[in-house]
Amino acid sequence: MDRYAVIGNPIAHSKSPWIHAAFARQTGQALAYEALLGPLDGFTATVHAFRAAGGRGMNVTVPFKLEAYALADRHTPRAEAAGAVNTLVFERSGILGDNTDGAGLVRDLSANLGCTLAGRRILLLGAGGATRGVLLPLLGSRPAALTIANRTVGKARTLAERFTVHAAGTGLDACGFAELAGRRFDLVINATAASLAGELPPLPPGLYAEGALAYDMMYGHGDTRFMQAARADGAAHVADGLGMLVEQAAESFALWRGIRPDSAPVLAALRRQLDAG
Ligand code: NDP
Structure with missing residues (x-):
């Protein structure tokens, strides 16, 4: 099964695994998406280890977006302009860095x-x-x-x-x-x-x-x-900014899987979940 992850520090409260699991269910894509706590002095090594273990891509959050930019072999124009990367795509030829925020x-x-x-x-x-x-x-x-x-x-x-x-x-x-x-x-x-x-x-x-x-x-x-x-x-x-969170995730999902999920029901469900505490 194709593996993806979000890496950050802290990461325990990330909603990304929930959002991407919902997208995968909705679009019938078989994938696993986990949250990885990135060591503050070991971001690059963690990314390379995940890729070597079969990872296909990662989301990157605070405080690693600049390091992710430096790590990527090439960038999309929007990541280039931002000088920061929140989405990594592991390609055969190298690592693509994008910024979907x-x-x-x-x-x-x-x-x-x-x-x-x-x-x-x-x-x-x-x-x-x-x-x-x-x-x-x-x-x-x-x-x-x-x-x-x-x-x-x-x-x-x-x-x-x-x-x-x-x-x-x-x-x-x-x-x-x-x-x-x-x-x-x-x-x-x-x-x-x-x-x-x-x-x-x-x-x-x-x-x-x-x-x-x-x-x-x-x-x-x-x-x-x-x-x-x-x-x-x-x-x-x-x-x-909850809608921004879900929409940037949808953009990453589309980049990885070539299929755009319908974000509206996922946003509504996440909103209900947060409102319920
Ligand atoms: P940074 O640490 O890179 O930037 C912080 C900015 O906030 C600086 O401009 C800083 O000003 C300013 N700032 C900090 N404290 C104060 C204050 N008390 N009063 C006025 N200005 C202040 O943070 P990010 O840019 O990464 O994140 C900013 C926010 O955006 C966060 O709340 C984050 O959660 C949110 N975010 C949400 C996303 C989403 O999907 N909804 C995606 C990305 C970010 P100065 O330069 O003077 O220090």
């Missing part, structure tokens, strides 16, 4: 949440790995403007400069949180790690245009402080 986010926004991206003003909070992973697919959906805001402003500026070449007709700029005062957006995406610590980026009030969506990449802990504050600040719609 951005495609997962865009699909969740457009297919699951009905959010139009073309022509809209997007605010992306954070300048870490998650932001790097989603910038190319977001720019590819042709928003009118995309602003990257980060606590450490220099990191946001570096990213904006690096992705200018992909911006086409999108106005791409970077700033700190305080400089957002007086600006309004149709979509605000929280890609900071603030929610993980129960914190909130210090955002000025009045960010949300009429009908705007506030999206927190964090998932699994109910409404975050970002989501609560967005509602109070007038966001018409609020969502967490």
